[in-house]
Amino acid sequence: MSPGVARGVTGRGDADPGGPAGGPAAKAPSPAVEAEGVVEAVLADLPRNRGVVVDSPPGAGKSTLVVRAAGHLAATGEPLMIVAQTNEQVDDLIVRLADEHPGVPVGRLSAADYSVPQRIVGKAAIGTKLPDLGDPAIVVATADKWAWAGGRTWPWAIVDEAYQMRSDKLLRVAGLFERALFVGDPGQLDPFSIVDGDRWAGLSWDPLQSAVAVLTRHNPDLPVHRLPVSWRLPASAAPVVSEAFYPFTGFRAGTAPGERRLSFTADGMRTSYDLALEEAARSGWALYELPSRHTVRTDAEAVQAVAALATRLLQRAPVASSERGERPVTAGRVAVGAAHRDQVAAIQAAGVPEGVTVDTANRLQGREYDVTIVLHPLSGRRDATAFHLESGRLCVLASRHRHACVVVARAGIPELLDAHPSAETVQLNVPVKFPDGWEANQAVLAHLAEHRVEAAPPR
Known part of the structure; x- marks a missing residue:
């Protein structure tokens, strides 16, 4: 890391281990104080640099930072452009901007066939x-x-979900602005492309790299800040996700153990589904494990288990208690995730309750729910491909x-990983990505093993 980057990094804000002359350790700041310190450092760096990068773990307030920075820059009197990656993200930002900065006029550029959602009408x-x-x-x-906008140069830009933006897209808009704030999550999915990028691997301008990867490669002295607190993940999940997917830039939960609770107002029937849901409510995690078997991708038994868990969850009328108060967990606060679109279609056809979101990881990215039910990408597979790893x-x-996550998977994934160790081709001049999928899967599965509930044998 260059000296410029090292000076600009704001990390977890751990207290000095000792006071003057080896005195007692200082008390660690509260999550809110620690997070606010990083945000203030980001805003202070904006006028001093051509670009500022902010790394955000899941639920760390990335959108809140974007909206706050937008208001901060708009207050200078200079116009601002915001770049998002999808129409849904654009609409979400407009709602947030209108709610939090009602006196600031906002415009929305769209395609000719764009259908205006009701939630942004008048905003x-x-x-x-x-x-x-x-x-x-x-x-x-x-x-x-x-x-395709062109026509003017903007003093400021904010690029949201910058790690999910391909560098070729950044190149097409880079001439529109003079200074920019790049905000994104480095631990989630890389930019999507149907084109094989091996021909460009190792080149500094590889168009399939993320916008941030190319930006920092060509501008190594840009300050990089890291949001240190996840306000979404509970205390039961933040350490697991941090250690598995952010081993060098860890974060902590914004809430303490026991501050969030999930309970059921309807009794269970001691089925394996009930036991898994009760384990998830108690500990935040559950692994609903089916017998080991090689299956087709749309494994009928796993699909049925996912749908049955979602149905049983809502039948038991769950209630979520948190720092936001107490509220029932409705269908709209439950999500089911899978790796492939055909798995999503099969789960929907299996009878998931109306209102429950069922989608792929790509489309669930950036969204938040009280309870999630996940079909593990490696469940029932004979091999571990780069896509699934x-x-x-x-x-x-x-x-x-x-509050809670239930993972549905067939037994045997650790053995599958051992039989298919990570062996990706090493490319010259391509930074090695940590952690790799093999290591991350092993870490998550090791934790889930403590919360395993075996599926009931078929009758």
């Missing part, structure tokens, strides 16, 4: 070209839309919940 000027918007203080659009995929699936 932003909407148009297909910049002149259609008037002169708002903040304009938000996807990276693909900004690539990608650490970001499991990270997304295991980090969407505020």
